[in-house]
Amino acid sequence: MTELSKGLILLVEDERPIADLVRLYLSRDGFGVHVEHDGTSGLAAARRLRPVACVLDIALPGMEGTEICRRLRAEGDWTPVVFLTARDDEVDRILGLELGDDYLTKPFSPRELVARVRALLRRAAGPPDGGRVRTLGPLQLDSGRHLVTVDGAPLTLTPTEFDLLAHLLGRPGRVFTREELLAGVWGYASPAGTRTVDVHVAQVRAKLGPAAHLIRTVRGVGYTADA
Structure with a gap:
């Protein structure tokens, strides 16, 4: 090497x-x-x-x-x-x-x-599922093209914001704890890092605009993507 x-x-x-x-x-x-x-x-x-x-x-x-x-x-x-x-x-x-x-x-x-x-x-490097497309209401995420749209309008997300959204959309309705998201998206788990998750969720919601309600907070637990 x-x-x-x-x-x-x-x-x-x-x-x-x-x-x-x-x-x-x-x-x-x-x-x-x-x-x-x-x-x-x-x-x-x-x-x-x-x-x-x-x-x-x-x-x-x-x-x-x-x-x-x-x-x-x-x-x-x-x-x-x-x-x-x-x-x-x-x-x-x-x-x-x-x-x-x-x-x-x-x-x-x-x-x-x-x-x-x-x-x-x-x-x-991209997700292992290749060109999979996930859709939830007006929101569509295309892993292969690394593209997110709301009602057909493309959004600009950082790589981490994209991966966070993809992780949530991978299992719609499933509630992820902050620790699970930290491990699944960032690749490490530490209670001290859960604020990182909150900040990124807030950023994703701000960019989703009228589709922000699709990312829902479950009080005392974490977050879910749910129509």
């Missing part, structure tokens, strides 16, 4: 000891790793190298990680993004999840970061 067999990861982290440690663990797992230490260089590298995933510190000199992600998304680049942050308040976590796919709060386990990157890439 060569170093680049799993693809290139862009790591943008200004704390060099953390960058060196993360690069070591990602490289050991078979990824190629390109490192930048400021936001401006990070954005340029993302545009130039087209990595399979980005790991972005939020607090960067020159340009914050969230701004890097915002600019990439505005250009139609939906490369999976994991944010690293020392900020532990809810506003920053929600901002990160609205733009990216996952986040870790410092200090973090480099092994957990590698596991989350792997999970993101598995989801980005």
Whole structure:
């Protein structure tokens, strides 16, 4: 197995000891790793190298990680993004999840970061059911084309939002707990991560517009897709 067999990861982290440690663990797992230490260089590298995933510190000199992600998304680049942050308040976590796919709060386990990157890439590779189309009321999700429409109008979803919706639509009427969704969609299970599920469900509902009612909260349990 060569170093680049799993693809290139862009790591943008200004704390060099953390960058060196993360690069070591990602490289050991078979990824190629390109490192930048400021936001401006990070954005340029993302545009130039087209990595399979980005790991972005939020607090960067020159340009914050969230701004890097915002600019990439505005250009139609939906490369999976994991944010690293020392900020532990809810506003920053929600901002990160609205733009990216996952986040870790410092200090973090480099092994957990590698596991989350792997999970993101598995989801980005597409579901095993090929071109299956799921329909619920005016909502249609085409796995093969990675397309979601409401009354025929296409929606723009992040990879994680798409996978969350696909997971719920896979078994309409079935109530999933937050822990089940975290394990099934994000690839890991931790009670501390269930807020991630709530934020993404809220984002999906906001984008569904008139079909938002199809994603229903079951109080004290979790979520279901039900007409």
